[in-house]
Amino acid sequence: MIVRWVLTIGGLLGLAAASALTIEKIAVLKDPGHVPSCSIDPILSCGSVMRTAQAEGFGFPNPLLGIAGFAVVTTVGVVLLAGAVLPRWFWLGLQGGVTLGVVFVHWLIYQSLYVIGALCPYCMVVWVxxxxxxxxxxxxxxxxxxxxxxxxxxxxxxxxxxGLAVLQAFWSYWIS
Known part of the structure; x- marks a missing residue:
């Protein structure tokens, strides 16, 4: 049952990325001049992304949603690895949550590529x-x-x- 490994490993990686983003966001709030560790160049730039309205889609920093959501996903994965059999209603609830998550991530992908014009490496881990x-x-x-x-x-x-959307959105940067 591959789902238990995907939930556990994906949840842990997502939790790590959301936590790193939260730490960087706090540092930027404390010091507006702070350059996040994930700001590498004009395109790969967490700082550019986290200073936008899209970075607080619901009025608070998006990574807080990631911390909560990925903690749940990780827990479910570990419970499944331990041999638990979860009822259908639970799976349907998880399906609802991950569906909202994937829709939100795709909105963020669109915003990063075509509105903000920058990519956040930690955010891309969350996408992946x-x-x-x-x-x-x-x-x-x-x-x-x-x-x-x-x-x-x-x-x-x-x-x-x-990947093709990323290449297309930043093609002029990549070829220069």
């Missing part, structure tokens, strides 16, 4: 783990044979599309 967490939770809940059989192909195509 949220998608498989959503995907494998969905596969577990729905068990659609075609999706289960070709789970890796669909997931790979999903990441290829996002």
């Amino acid at each position: 783990v949220t998608i498989p967490v959503f995907w494998y939770t969905t596969l577990h809940v729905t068990r659609w044979p075609l999706l289960v059989k070709y789970h890796g192909v669909f997931l790979t195509l999903w990441f290829v599309v996002i």
Whole structure:
């Protein structure tokens, strides 16, 4: 059951990225001149991203949602690794949460690429783990044979599309 490993590892990586973002956000709030560790160049720049309205989509820093959400995801993964069998209603609730998470992440991807014009490396870690967490939770809940059989192909195509969007959005920077 791959979902338990995806939830555990994805949850831990997402929790680490959300925690790092929260620490960097606090540092920026304390010192507006602080340059976050994830600000590498004009495109890979957490500082540019975290100073936007999109970084507080619900009126507070987005990484706080990540800390809460990824703590739940990690806990569920560990519980599954311990051998627990969770009831259908629980899985449906988890599906609802990860669906909201993946929709929000895609809104943030769009905002980063086409509105803000910068990429936050820690945010991209959140993107990279949220998608498989959503995907494998969905596969577990729905068990659609075609999706289960070709789970890796669909997931790979999903990441290829996002990768192409990143290349397209910053093409002029990459080729210069």
